[in-house]
Amino acid sequence: MDIVLNAVQTVFALENLIFLVGGVASGVILGAIPGLSATMGIALIIPFTLTLGPVPALLMMMGAYKGGIYGGSVAAILVKAPGTSAAAATVADGYSLAKKGKGIKALKVSLVASVIGDTFSDIVLILSAAQLARVALEFGAVEYTAVAIVALTIVGSASGKSLIKGIFAAAAGLSVALIGLDPTSGLPRLSFSVIEFYGGLHLLPMLIGLLIMSELIIQMEQVKSVSVAHLPNSTERDDNRITKSDAKLMARPIFGGSIIGTIIGIIPGLGPTLGAFLGYDSAYRFSKKPELFGKGSVEGIAGAESGNNAVSGANLIPLMGLGIPGDIEAAILVGAFLIHGLTPGPLIFQEAPDVVYGIYVGLLFANVALLMIGWTLIPVFVKAAKIRVGLLFPAVFVLSLVGAYSFQQSVFDVGIALVFAAVGYLMAKLHVPKTSFLIGFILATLLEDNFRRSLQLSDGAYSTFFSSSLGNVLWVLALVSVISAILQRKSRRDKKEAMMSNREIETIASNGKV
Secondary structure, eight states, X not given: OHHHHHHHHHHTSHHHHHHHHHHHHHXXXXXHSTTOOHHHHHHHHXXXXXXXXXXXXXXXXXXXXXXXXXXXXXXXXXXXXXXXXXXXXXXXXXXXXHHTTOHHHHHHHHHHHHHHHHHHHHHHHHHHHHHHHHHHTTOOHHHHHHHHHHHHTTHHHHSTTOHHHHHHHHHHHHHHTTOEEOXXXXXXXXXXXXXXXXXXXXXXXXXXXXXXXXXXXXXXXXXXXXXXXXXXXXXXXXXXXXXXXXXXXXXXXXXXXXXXXXXXHHSTTOOHHHHHHHHHHHHHHTOSOGGGTTSSOHHHHHHHHHHHHHHHHHTHHHHHHHSOOSSHHHHHHHHHHHHTTOOOSTTHHXXXXXXXXXXXXXXXXXXXXXXXXXXXXXXXXXXXXXXXXXXXXXXXXXXXXXXHHHHHTOHHHHHHHHHHHHHHHHHHHHTOXXXXXXXXXXXXXXXXXXXXXXXXXXXXXXGGGGSOHHHHXXXXXXXXXXXXXXXXXXXXXHHHHHHHHHHHHHHHHHTTOO
């Protein structure tokens, strides 16, 4: 208890509070800018923490991480341009609500879901860091392959009206991810003798082009006058707040997204983007109003945002318990630990318990700070999104180009973003789901690396994929997920046909033919 009390006093010292709140605020703002990310936020803050003690330095960077993941949803909701890849699952429903004049409601739903998901995973971290981290060690190549297949089954719910187009888009994403060097032989493949392709295509430039720049082109086509405000206003009180009915709808997807995001965070290498899509898929599957998804569903936003934010706390479990970073942001945090003379892993609980408990207390308060800062900035973000489109669109386009370039300071990445802007534009016109493409691309490396490693370790025996009890559980889960998606689509189709039949009967009756 002495250590806990000392940790509370350390975190709530005025200087440390300023650093923590500053980290959260900077993360929210950076995350809200299309093309920037939580990763960049942490990287930019590191130089400012070199002269600080380990607790305030780490809290400032972790605050930026939490704020950055939530901030990505701001641009996703208000300008249909996800500030981070983790917010890609929020785009459809968030922007649909904003177009109806419910942008403030959507931002509040996103914020509340983010804070709850984050807090849930932090509590899990505090209660069971060392114990749950050992679970990650049970995952070998076979299990990771099964995880990737399970994750691919969410293509069904992300495909919109056409499952065929969704499968095609996912296959295209998997194929594009093959560009680069073969991980086994080291030989280039699908590179067409272009040296820049040897390193493969990176997600961020592709995301910027596919989701942000392509959407800007589409919106510029639809705008008749540059004097038109970007988003409509709503004078209805319920359009600008979370109502009781909204809260009831949010409860289940937030609970599911928090659990899923925490599990994703515990397993190294998966990341918040996958947590967002799986959280969204879970919300869709258990929703009583699945027909609203993609058209402004509160459940969709809640599931996606709780899923991606829950990862941020949970990926500290393998970091603190085993010294294994769960994603890129956690890898940067490893560097921060080392800079301050700390080695993350089991020994840190003995060598620096004051730092560990200081981090725990700070993480919980960072969620409170995120709620307060996010709630305060919502009106500011909404006003910024209502800038006349003649000014807003060029500004977002330039920021997108800067974001693509700043990732690796590469003009080639700018070219990739422009190419995928054209691809995204064509996909939108042909109603091919971009989300399915991104799911395929994100999961390709995880699937290929572990699939091939499994076969190498078993001398090419495919039976190895069914030799693990944990793997078999995951295969069953994948099968259940596929069957569930098929039955759900069939149920929706039957309901639609029944509604059409009823309308035809009503039309005939109104014409006096019955």
